[in-house]
Amino acid sequence: MDIIRLADGGYEAKLAPLMNRSAFDADIDRSVAEILAAVRSCGDAALSEYASRFDHVTLTPVQFQVTADEIAAAAGLIDDATRAAVDVACRQVTVFSRERLPKAWQFSPRAGVMLGEQFAPMDRVGCYVPGGTAPLISTVVHTVALAAAAGVKDIVVVTPPGKDGRVNPALLYACKVAGATEVYRLGGVYAVAALAYGTATIPKVEKIVGPGNAYVTAAKRQLYGEVALDLVAGPSEIMIIADDSADARYIAADMLSQAEHGSGREQAVLLSTNAALLPAVAAELKRQSATLSRAACVEAVLAKGVFLIEVADLAAAAALASRYAPEHLELMTRDAEALAGRITAAGAIFLGPWTPEPVGDFVAGPSHVLPTGGAGRYFSGLTVEHFFRRMSLVRYDRAALLAELPHIRQFALCEGLDAHGNSAAIRAE
Ligand SMILES: NC(=O)c1ccc[n+]([C@@H]2O[C@H](COP(=O)([O-])OP(=O)(O)OC[C@H]3O[C@@H](n4cnc5c(N)ncnc54)[C@H](O)[C@@H]3O)[C@@H](O)[C@H]2O)c1
Ligand SMILES: N[C@H](CO)Cc1c[nH]c[nH+]1
C-alpha cells in the first residue's frame, strides 16, 4: 500500500499498475472458450459436469431449476429485517426504473415526413447473480426489478448453488419480490453458456445481463453476438476524490467495502489534494480491515489493489478519474456538485460525506450493475432501457418522397444498386 506522489514526477510509470487493468487474460479466455464449447455441444450433461467441478455439487438436469415450492418457502426461512430490506430496495429500484421508462415519440423534421421511435420489452432475458464468494441478494434486485419494470415476460435468474446445492433463501425471496419467473442453481461460465445457447432444460434467452467475476465477464465477452449483452461488469472498484474536508475513517471504510468482494481483482483508489490524509487513510485501512470477517479477501486487495495518490489539485483529480473511469466514484470534497460536473467517465458518482457507495449497492435506486476495468469510458450502467428493443418509425407522403427522389436515385447509382433506385422511382410514374 504505497503512497504515490504525482508531484514528484514519473507520472505515467507510477500510474501504470492502476491504469493497466484490462479485462483480458489469455489463460482465462482459453478455459472459458473450452467450457462454452462443451456446453454448446453437450448441453445439460456438461452443466452437471461443471456444477460438480466448479461448485462441488451433484446435480441432475431435473434439479437445475429451483422449484416454485422452494421459492415460496424462502420467505419463511428469513427474518423480518431481511424481508424488509429486500422489499425496500426492490421498491426503490423499481421507482427509479419506472421514472426512466422509454416512451414512443415522433416528430416532423420537414414537410410530409414523420420520424420517431417505439419500444417493446424483450421476451426472455437472463440475469446472472454472483454467488461464488457471497450470495449477492441485492444483485437480484438490481437486475430483475429492472426487467420487470420493463415488462419482460420471462426473467430467468442463474446463480451458483451453495455447497449443499441450495440457493440462499434471501436470494430466492428477492427473486420472488423482484419478479423472476425461473431460477436455476447454476453459476459461472457454464450457466452463462446455458442461457446463451439453450439446453434441453433451459430455453435460450435473448439477452444476458448482470455482473460476475473475471470468468463470467470473459464468457459474456465471448458470447457477444450469440446473444445480446449488457456491459462489462467485473470485479468491483471504488475511487474517492478527497480534499481536506474529508474524514479518513469514512474513506477507509468505503474503500474496504469494495475490497471485500472477494475475487482478489477489486481495486480501491484514493486521490487526495491533502497530503496528510494519505497516511491517515493507510492507518485506517489497516485498523478497520483487521475487524472484518472477510479479512483474507481484503488482504489480497490491500496487497495489490489499493492505491493512495496525492494530486496537485481537484482539476488534476477530475482528469485522472475520468481517464481511469471508475465503477464507483465518491466525491468527498467541499463542493462535490461542482466537481461532479468535471467528471466525464464513471459508472456512478456519489456526492458528499453522507453518500457512502453501499447506498448504491443496496437501496438508492440506480442499478449497481456498472462498468469496470475502464469500460466506463465506453459503457454505462444497467438501466431499464437495456430490456427494450427500440424500433425507428419512418413515414413519407408522396410529395416528400418526390422531393428527395433525386438523392435516393443518386445514392443507388453510386452504390450500383438499381433496384434501390427503382423502388423509389416507380412511385413517381
Ligand atoms: N461491476 C458490477 O456491477 C458488480 C456487481 C456485483 C458484483 N460484482 C463483482 O462480481 C464478482 C463476483 O464474483 P464471485 O467469484 O463471488 O461470483 P461469480 O458468481 O461471479 O463466480 C463464481 C463462479 O465462477 C466460476 N469459477 C470459479 N473459478 C473458476 C475457474 N477457475 N474456471 C472457470 N470458472 C470458475 C464457478 O463456476 C463459480 O460458480 C466480484 O468480483 C464482484 O466484485 C460486480
Ligand atoms: N459493489 C457491487 C458492484 O460493484 C454490488 C454489490 C452487491 N452486493 C454488495 N455490493
Ligand SMILES: [Zn+2]
Ligand atoms: Zn459492493
